Amino acid sequence: MPGEQxxxxxxxxxxxxxxxxxxxxxxxRTALVAGGRSRGRRAMTRRRAGVxxxxxxxxxLVGVGGATLLPQGKSNGPDVSAASSGTSSRxxxxxxTPAPAPVSGDTVxxxxxxxxxxxxxxQEAARGSxxxxxxxxxLVYDDGEGAAALNVSLQRVEPxxxxxxxxxxxxxxxxxxxxDCSSTRLPDGSLLRLxxxxxxxxxxxxxxxxxxxxxxxxxxxxxxxEWNAPAQKGAPVTRAEPPLSAEELTEVVTAEVWRKVVDxxxxxxxxxAADPSDTAPPAVSGKDITETLVGLLPEGLxxxxxxxQETEYTYAVVDDGQGxxxxxxxxxxxxxxxxxxxxxxxxxxxxGTRVAMQEGNGDDRVAGVLMWTADTLRPxxxxxxxxxxxxxxxxxxxxxxxxxxxxxxxxxREMALSPEWDKLR
Amino acid sequence: xxxxxxxxxxxxxxxxxxxxxxxxxLLTAGxxxxxxxxxxxxxxRLYVRWGRVSRVGNPAGYAQTVLTRTFLAxxxxxxxxxxxxxxxxxxxxxxxxxxxxxxxxxxxxxRLPAKDRAVVVLRYWEDRSVEETADVMNVxxxxxxxxxxxxxxxxxxxxxxxxxEYARP
Numbered sequence: 101m102p103g104e105q106x107x108x109x110x111x112x113x114x115x116x117x118x119x120x121x122x123x124x125x126x127x128x129r130t131a132l133v134a135g136g137r138s139r140g141r142r143a144m145t146r147r148r149a150g151v152x153x154x155x156x157x158x159x160x161l162v163g164v165g166g167a168t169l170l171p172q173g174k175s176n177g178p179d180v181s182a183a184s185s186g187t188s189s190r191x192x193x194x195x196x197t198p199a200p201a202p203v204s205g206d207t208v209x210x211x212x213x214x215x216x217x218x219x220x221x222x223q224e225a226a227r228g229s230x231x232x233x234x235x236x237x238x239l240v241y242d243d244g245e246g247a248a249a250l251n252v253s254l255q256r257v258e259p260x261x262x263x264x265x266x267x268x269x270x271x272x273x274x275x276x277x278x279x280d281c282s283s284t285r286l287p288d289g290s291l292l293r294l295x296x297x298x299x300x301x302x303x304x305x306x307x308x309x310x311x312x313x314x315x316x317x318x319x320x321x322x323x324x325x326e327w328n329a330p331a332q333k334g335a336p337v338t339r340a341e342p343p344l345s346a347e348e349l350t351e352v353v354t355a356e357v358w359r360k361v362v363d364x365x366x367x368x369x370x371x372x373a374a375d376p377s378d379t380a381p382p383a384v385s386g387k388d389i390t391e392t393l394v395g396l397l398p399e400g401l402x403x404x405x406x407x408x409q410e411t412e413y414t415y416a417v418v419d420d421g422q423g424x425x426x427x428x429x430x431x432x433x434x435x436x437x438x439x440x441x442x443x444x445x446x447x448x449x450x451x452g453t454r455v456a457m458q459e460g461n462g463d464d465r466v467a468g469v470l471m472w473t474a475d476t477l478r479p480x481x482x483x484x485x486x487x488x489x490x491x492x493x494x495x496x497x498x499x500x501x502x503x504x505x506x507x508x509x510x511x512x513r514e515m516a517l518s519p520e521w522d523k524l525r
Numbered sequence: 526x527x528x529x530x531x532x533x534x535x536x537x538x539x540x541x542x543x544x545x546x547x548x549x550x551l552l553t554a555g556x557x558x559x560x561x562x563x564x565x566x567x568x569x570r571l572y573v574r575w576g577r578v579s580r581v582g583n584p585a586g587y588a589q590t591v592l593t594r595t596f597l598a599x600x601x602x603x604x605x606x607x608x609x610x611x612x613x614x615x616x617x618x619x620x621x622x623x624x625x626x627x628x629x630x631x632x633x634x635x636r637l638p639a640k641d642r643a644v645v646v647l648r649y650w651e652d653r654s655v656e657e658t659a660d661v662m663n664v665x666x667x668x669x670x671x672x673x674x675x676x677x678x679x680x681x682x683x684x685x686x687x688x689x690e691y692a693r694p
Binding site for chain 1: 526532535538542544545546547551552559560564568569570572573597603626627630631646650652663677680681688
């Protein structure tokens with residue numbers, strides 16, 4: 101751009117014909133956006149309720165020019181090898197067992213309406229079993245007490261996988277506040293989670309989101325969600341609570357018809373985008389990370405709570421008597437290729453370890469939350485990265501409980517550089 | 526991710542989907558299925574980190590960067606078959622007089638190595654400078670220049686005649 105605009109006539113014509121050719125492609129934007137969102141959500145479910153994504157992204161994202169990706173092929177959702185399986189998994193591909201006849205979006209919508217108590221429907225939308233990214237129906241339902249958004253979405257999952265555990269276990273309240281949650285096994289072996297939560301984990305808006313997730317032993321996943329507003333986000337609340345009771349939600353989510361819809365999804369798309377953990381580089385166990393983290397904490401700090409993911413990420417909430425302070429760690433591989441961006445302003449130690457220290461802000465929706473971070477990358481191809489952050493609050497959406505985090509920048513640095521982490525490699 | 530800013534994300538995604546998709550179609554030299562995958566993957570990644578992305582000032586540029594890198598990473602994984610684009614594009618608008626030139630262009634793009642194609646798309650479709658292109662691709666400016674002149678030479682060879690006749694009103 102600037103300074104090199106003297107294009108040759110050939111280059112100019114090339115630009116023009118590229119614009120022309122590019123302009124000839126038109127996409128179903130809604131499908132692209134919906135597909136992206138569901139990939140993002142899946143990735144986040146794996147990364148546990150967002151604090152991980154948020155925190156790591158916060159450290160990793162440097163700006164547009166030096167923007168970075170999440171660790172390639174690791175925790176970051178169906179990475180592109182998975183993405184490409186979308187291409188090869190088109191219905192025409194070599195599916196060994198023919199899928200049952202596809203179920204149309206209209207049918208999915210009709211079945212959904214049949215299962216709901218009497219009321220008025222509007223803003224209907226749906227996808228069928230052959231549509232990407234999977235069957236779904238959405239509508240606004242009014243039982244006379246106020247319009248509410250409702251939806252059902254269906255997919256295949258791998259029974260027993262971490263993804264399924266995330267779907268069916270009650271979430272960690274540190275990250276996902278909720279009013280009520282139950283996770284039960286039904287007589288047919290299915291797992292059912294009923295969650296009465298909020299659209300926004302920080303509850304800054306009063307929109308409630310109640311959901312039911314059912315995962316059958318055969319890997320059929322049914323999700324039914326309802327809000328106390330006519331849209332998930334951005335619409336004023338119309339009623340105190342979403343319209344369907346837990347019992348009604350259960351009835352809808354367990355209806356047999358949904359399993360048939362899942363079965364009608366093209367056979368080659370199961371299991372959906374094989375969990376990247378199968379092929380990903382080794383992931384460090386969360387339990388080991390927690391132990392190491394707790395072992396490295398300076399004396400005089402009480403560990404009030406701890407938790408985290410099965411791999412890569414854990415946290416501990418500590419208190420030195422001055423108030424709670426959350427300390428979180430990400431331990432990950434595969435970050436060598438983005439070292440240039442991550443540690444551009446940092447230093448390189450004599451052994452080649454890169455270090456970047458940052459005194460930043462935490463949740464920008466809660467005033468005064470500090471996030472102090474020591475970000476380190478061990479030398480070598482493995483790209484072994486240890487990032488420790490400390491906050492001056494005890495949970496991501498909580499008000500500050502103290503002036504500064506319970507650990508100093510020096511302490512964070514020392515902890516992140518500790519050889520103890522190398523024992524986990 | 527925190528659920529924050531999801532409306533803003535949705536608005537952004539809808540607004541950018543068309544352009545990103547077209548970029549992806551050029552990057553993949555007309556493989557629309559792969560292009561869809563790449564765009565969804567890009568949106569997935571943006572979704573995960575939207576809170577931060579929205580604050581960097583130029584989410585559209587960032588999205589383009591993610592798309593390009595996603596494409597390159599994808600190509601790396603399947604580098605054993607560099608010329609993956611034997612799918613012929615399902616181009617709309619066949620009544621259009623320039624349709625055959627588009628096909629010729631896509632075919633020519635398909636003959637370029639993936640990285641060269643990315644350079645061409647960034648430089649001549651996205652109008653990025655050499656430095657910006659280098660940044661997006663995580664390579665040096667010199668490498669971009671080399672690739673760019675090689676790609677131009679090749680494209681001139683492949684569609685010189687056709688392009689010479691192409692006159693934009």
